[in-house]
Amino acid sequence: MAMDLIQKRLLREVADLHDVPAGAYNIRADGQLAGRNTTANIDIVTKTDKPGIDIIVKPGTKNESMHIPVIIEKSGLQDLVYNDFFIGEDCDVTIVAGCGINNCGTQESRHDGVHSFFVGKNSRVRYIEKHYGEGDGRGTNVMNPTTIVELGEGGYMEMETTQIKGIDSTIRNTTAKLADGAQLIIKEKIMTHGTQYAETNFTVDLDGEDSSTNVISRSVAREDSRQMFNSNIRGNNRCAGHSECDAIIMDNASVGARPEITANSVEASLIHEAAIGKIAGDQLVKLMTLGLTEKEAEEQIVNGFLK
């Protein structure tokens, strides 16, 4: 597959890929299939009823990874894609997905991805998703990722999502249902600037006995950007749930947090924490005594916070 320099850069940003990856991959560029590779254990099939793919991982697949990046450089492209991941029992896999937009035009470029994960019994999945946008035009970059997770008995999923600048508007919806003994860890990192808007909505149903979740969001809102964090963890059985939203607010930004927990069982143990505040003055002073300027100190604190 031949890629131009912009495509390569976008790929590097969203998937840490410097070239075509080893292992299974499916690269979607400007709404078209740009490259695909399957392995003995991982099959990728184009959907026939709607745009998107089915990724089927055979039971017992261990230590394999797959890359499912989407890149857009056509201004004005509206891309909607459904990716369904069927992970068999007793697997241990890493999935790297992400979307990079380079919008140099004046129209809105938009990617709405619906990713569904059906994780089999006792399987472990690490899911890494990065969103990145760039462009020197006046066109807006919009991404609305939806993630649906169904974790089977004893299943484990760790989901890391990152969105650093570049995306003008995003509404991220994540819903999850956990069976007995399943565990879901979500780590979200967001930085918005300019007039960007980012909203995240997490709904986790702890249906199974001894299921657990930890939803951790760290975000930085700069300039005139706005962010909204909503989470609802519902404990429907003997389970443990924890959510933590930690935000740094700067300039004229606005950040809201609505962490909700609902216990539908006396055995449910649920905690939520939310903190929003500016960079602590003593942190700036400390780094300035080490020789950084105020601006450099601010960058260091923000980078560390989102690392």
Place this chain on the structure above:
Amino acid sequence: MLELQHISFEAETDDGVHKILRDVSLTIDERMVVITGPNGSGKSTLAKIIAGIETPTEGTILLDGENITHLSITERAHKGISFAFQQPVRFKGITVFDLISIASGKKLTVSEACNYLSEVGLCARDYVNREVNGSLSGGELKRIEIATMLARGTKISIFDEPEAGIDLWSFNNLIKVFEQMYATIHGSILIISHQERILENADKIVVLADGEIRAVGDKDEIMPELMNASGICSRLVDRV
């Protein structure tokens, strides 16, 4: 050489203006200078004024003859002033390695950073990648703070109550760390302290009370005075 000339500092509070420092003049050119005195005597404020964190209401600060009174914290840091906080600051996401690297002002290798940590008695391997956050104890943070001072290696190193919150092991080694620091850097070490054992190692002791200098001298002159004095200094003796 650091010179403080007629430094005064006023702070505005709800019940009026308070004089925190009154006409403090002092030179710091020795290996180790300790400023001591009762709580509220203005010691920490004086240290912050030297580092540029507070600006004096009156007076002049000279570093090697150059007037630095109106320089920023960053500019003073570049001129060679370091400051170790009484209560080290915590950072989410910034690692011990990051902090020591920033302090050194250059790209450090992990083994160089580890050397600084070993000098303050921390098993470097266990700490270098840890975040400087609430998961570290007060004593650990304090030692990391001292390690950043070693990495800075500047001509003036100010420590605000380095003994506070430090455990016995660290305290025994604290003096050694100061001695080694001087041997490597040859800069002046200015310490705010109540600790008799730190005072005993000083080349010059400055006694501050109610914002004024009450006495300046070497330890042989000042220590007996401190131990026997009445009034303000008896309060100090309670502390040491």
